[in-house]
Amino acid sequence: MGKLDVAKLYKDNAALKRIATMLEDAFNSVGERIRADLLKAYRENAMDSYADFIGKLDSGALSGEIYPRLGKFSEHKNWQDYATFNAKAAKQEYRHFRTWEELRPFVNFISASLKKADARANESYEGARDSFVYKNLGKLSKVIGKRQDLKNAVIKFDWQGGYFKGNLQVYLEGAYFRGDIDIKYVVRTIPNVTPYYQYPLVFVEAEVGGKHYQRPSEEELRVLLSGVSSKKYEEQKVAEAAAEGWCPMSGKDAGKSATKRYDHCPGCGAWTSIQHYKFRKHKTPAAEKAATASKLTESGYCPKSREKVSAATIATIGPVSGYGDPKVACEHCGQLTRLDAQKDWIFEGVPQGGHATKAIVKSARYYKHKLK
Ligand SMILES: [Zn+2]
Numbered sequence: 122m123g124k125l126d127v128a129k130l131y132k133d134n135a136a137l138k139r140i141a142t143m144l145e146d147a148f149n150s151v152g153e154r155i156r157a158d159l160l161k162a163y164r165e166n167a168m169d170s171y172a173d174f175i176g177k178l179d180s181g182a183l184s185g186e187i188y189p190r191l192g193k194f195s196e197h198k199n200w201q202d203y204a205t206f207n208a209k210a211a212k213q214e215y216r217h218f219r220t221w222e223e224l225r226p227f228v229n230f231i232s233a234s235l236k237k238a239d240a241r242a243n244e245s246y247e248g249a250r251d252s253f254v255y256k257n258l259g260k261l262s263k264v265i266g267k268r269q270d271l272k273n274a275v276i277k278f279d280w281q282g283g284y285f286k287g288n289l290q291v292y293l294e295g296a297y298f299r300g301d302i303d304i305k306y307v308v309r310t311i312p313n314v315t316p317y318y319q320y321p322l323v324f325v326e327a328e329v330g331g332k333h334y335q336r337p338s339e340e341e342l343r344v345l346l347s348g349v350s351s352k353k354y355e356e357q358k359v360a361e362a363a364a365e366g367w368c369p370m371s372g373k374d375a376g377k378s379a380t381k382r383y384d385h386c387p388g389c390g391a392w393t394s395i396q397h398y399k400f401r402k403h404k405t406p407a408a409e410k411a412a413t414a415s416k417l418t419e420s421g422y423c424p425k426s427r428e429k430v431s432a433a434t435i436a437t438i439g440p441v442s443g444y445g446d447p448k449v450a451c452e453h454c455g456q457l458t459r460l461d462a463q464k465d466w467i468f469e470g471v472p473q474g475g476h477a478t479k480a481i482v483k484s485a486r487y488y489k490h491k492l493k
């Protein structure tokens with residue numbers, strides 16, 4: 122796989138992992154045509170840019186700074202994306218050209234280069250393959266859910282009507298479904314090379330428990346395969362989200378906060394960003410705190426590390442030295458622990474012109490400390 126590690130996303134489900142590999146193989150099986158189309162577009166674009174660049178460099182149409190300050194347009198400033206300068210043949214040590222005038226005398230030592238074009242085409246190809254796998258697997262994981270009883274799966278592609286028309290068949294224990302899985306793509310070349318991809322997946326038929334279904338929707342297929350009703354499924358999802366610490370306001374309308382970019386969530390109080398008038402997916406402060414605490418404990422630290430000392434414990438701390446950190450027995454582990462404290466000087470009883478040396482602790486946090 123490329124940058125996107127889909128296998129890792131679905132590591133807990135062997136069936137989905139297997140389907141992920143199949144999707145990738147299926148894409149690769151027809152991928153040479155896609156890769157060739159991408160290479161052709163990127164190379165043609167590079168050769169056109171190169172011809173234009175050499176013409177303009179030679180004629181003097183390019184002049185002045187190659188890399189002007191921010192905001193100023195400079196045509197062909199990325200000339201090395203499609204051209205190479207042969208410094209050795211020009212008997213020049215490699216140097217950085219600042220202006221077109223500096224580069225112009227060497228025009229005969231510049232040649233076309235397709236290295237970058239090829240790299241971009243390959244990158245685009247890998248990106249396309251990854252998102253093909255990712256998008257289809259996302260849909261399939263919704264309908265398959267937690268089932269892992271995959272018996273067989275087949276994907277076949279044909280080139281029809283200008284795109285890859287695919288047929289996907291999935292066999293589970295006592296269940297079967299079939300879908301149309303397509304790869305459509307267009308490579309636009311003006312003004313830049315920009316490939317567009319689409320990967321529609323439509324469920325065509327299903328057979329579950331001996332019964333046949335035509336064109337089930339994603340939701341219908343999910344219910345058929347899992348036996349879990351839509352209402353129950355929603356409840357399960359809400360319960361799972363809560364168990365994972367997600368605030369139920371996640372993704373909900375931000376109400377009167379809608380026009381702000383950030384606000385306190387009315388559900389959990391967390392400072393939350395708002396996108397498209399909805400609260401971003403966020404965990405409750407309690408869940409965040411628990412996660413931090415468990416991370417600390419895992420690495421051998423007391424979960425009270427960096428936490429606030431309770432008011433009751435603060436009240437037990439008498440006057441302390443105004444300099445240096447006070448200590449107190451940690452409420453969790455009992456160890457005498459250094460505090461990051463806010464203090465007020467005690468001026469009472471200090472003679473005129475003298476310096477206060479004692480202070481009273483107003484509030485404090487435990488320093489990070491290890492569990493014994
Ligand atoms: Zn919240």
Ligand SMILES: [Zn+2]
Pocket residue numbers: 423424425426451452453454455456458490
């Ligand atoms: Zn402690």
